[in-house]
Amino acid sequence: MSAYQSLVNQFARLNRLAHASTFLGWDQEVMMPPGGAESRAQAMAELHQLQHEMLTADPLGDWFAQAQQQTLSADEQASLREMHRQWLQASCLPSDLVQAQSLASSRCAHAWREQRSNNDWKGFLGNFKELVNLSRLEAKARQEAADGAFATPYDALLDLYSSGDSSASISEVFHGLKAELPGLIDAVIERQRRRPHVDLSGHYPVPAQEQLSREVMQLLGFDFAKGRLDISSHPFSTGVRGDHRITTRYNESGFIDALMGTVHETGHASYEAGLPEAWDGLPVGAARSMSIHESQSLLFEKQLLLCKPFVRHLTPIIQRHFPALNEVDSDEFWQAMSHVQRGFIRVDADEVTYPMHIVLRYEIESKLINGEMEAEDIPDAWAEKMHTYLGLDTNGNFKDGCLQDIHWPSGAFGYFPSYTLGALNAAQLFAAMRRDVEDLDAHLGQGDVAPLRQWLGEKIWSKGSFLSSRELITQATGEATNPEYFIRHIRSRYLEE
Known part of the structure; x- marks a missing residue:
């Protein structure tokens, strides 16, 4: 042998x-x-x-x-x-x-x-x-x-999740986001303040929310003969080819957060299901990195789910599961789903404020691992940065502050930056998809995600780990990761539409 x-x-x-x-x-x-x-x-x-x-x-x-x-x-x-x-x-x-x-x-x-x-x-x-x-x-x-x-030392852990990126390069990107996003957040919130607020809070029984989640998962291409949906305290996706496990969590006062979480995890599962079958069980057949993985989940959740033509298709589906919403039109659903507000919880954050949640965590965990901060110092650092970046007070509120994520309790230091790197890549990939796929919006308006899945399958999923992250994004879009696509996307969706 x-x-x-x-x-x-x-x-x-x-x-x-x-x-x-x-x-x-x-x-x-x-x-x-x-x-x-x-x-x-x-x-x-x-x-x-x-x-x-x-x-x-x-x-x-x-x-x-x-x-x-x-x-x-x-x-x-x-x-x-x-x-x-x-x-x-x-x-x-x-x-x-x-x-x-x-x-x-x-x-x-x-x-x-x-x-x-x-x-x-x-x-x-x-x-x-x-x-x-x-x-x-x-x-x-x-x-x-x-x-x-x-x-x-932190760079060594970062390499496990975002291979090829360094704390120096990430700090540079995050510095740019910190310069742009606070002003954008203010502008978006002010613009939304001037229009009628769409409040969809009410009573949404968990069984009905679960049925909606399942139907939307199937619409997105999830195969329930090869996977399942369950509940956990923190949504996640795991499994192997032929057995993909997704979890979400429900709040009976609203259905949007659970739906978006489910779609996010469906993006993760779709990537795993599309990896090259001939190389199953070997590292080269695995997903490239978490920054690429997050680009897939965030493309599903933020680029696809919040695309206005797709929301129009979803509207009667939502109304079928929640008849009390029959008078709500697709624009009102879109406004509710794309509402921007400063909030404590990362997984519930909108795409405009979300990067600031990641910048905060990155700055804390990098200092923690490099020995520039001790664990006891985290709550005060968290409260200070949350106030500076999002204007919120978490003093004494550990549940909605530094205890909210499972990543640190499970030892996954270096993971968080992949979320925002994923958001940048998702915006860039979706822009390239619009360029390459004829009448993409028309397909999405009919609930047809086959062209989207085919494009991702060819450009990302089928490549496994044969290419580096940089090569993968460059081959798919024509250039390496460029944060300007994300900034452009935010301006276009929230300030120009």
Whole structure:
């Protein structure tokens, strides 16, 4: 057996263990009773340690050296490159650190659910400080192993989610957004203030909201023979080909937030379902990065769902599920769905204010991992930045402030920037799609998303990880990520229509 084939076999085995971890994690979030938390944490930690040991086993170094001397096709060379990249990322971490992190993150994330509900920052801090210390150890280990590739420990974690981006490049982009968006937010809110406010608050039973979510998911191409929709405290999408799991959360006083969250996660699942089947189970067949992943979910949620022709198509569907809204026209639905306001909760934020939520988190977590801030300092830093960027007061309100997201309790430091990078890429991709797809608005007005899915399938989904993020966006749109498309999109949608 060749060295390359030995690597393929090893990574296929790793993928099967990842499959098991995926659904244990889904069950922990959706179905598991609270009493199972400790035993589940132990089981998942054992699986993660086993995966790490297999990924860093002694023979792999020799196999990579031998495989690099083999005659391989271009696709096989790309596959070898991505396997080698994962091996390098894992080989710099000792297995005991991997196990300790898995255990700490499971405990912290599980306790966070109740602690957030109780506004219990002090209780949360006990588990969280240990997780921060372990994450700092990870960041330093990755930075040292990269031999100068990362300017800071935080950059080493950032590379796990937005490979190719650095804190320096992100800070530059975010600096531009901070310069443009506050003024745009003011202008948009003032413009909306001058028109009649569309208030759709009322009573929307969860069963009816779930039926609406399911119908819209099917309209967007989700196959319920190969997936399911459930409820969790924080919406997410996970799974494997043929078994895609989406979760959302409902509020009976309104249906829009749950619908938008469901569409967002459907974008994630659509990307996963469209990845190259011939390379299932290997790194090159996986999604490129979280910044690309978020471009897909945000394209579905912000570019597609809020497109006026598509809202016109959705209007009778919404009214069928909620007959009390029969007198609401499509323009009023659009106004309600695109309403811009300063709010505390990131996942409920509109696309205009959303980037400021990410800038805030990026600035805090980068300092936290680089040792320039301690966990105890987060609430004060959060309150200061929330007041500066969005004019809101979170002093003492941990539930709607620094405890609102699962990312930090689960140890996913470096993840947040991918959301706004995704928003920038989504706007750029949709602009390119409008250029390439004839009568796109007419298709969307009829509820026909097939051209959209076909374009994304050809340009993004089918490419897996054969290309870098920069190459992927450049080939799809004609240029590298350019934040001007997002700014243009905001001006066009909210100040010119």
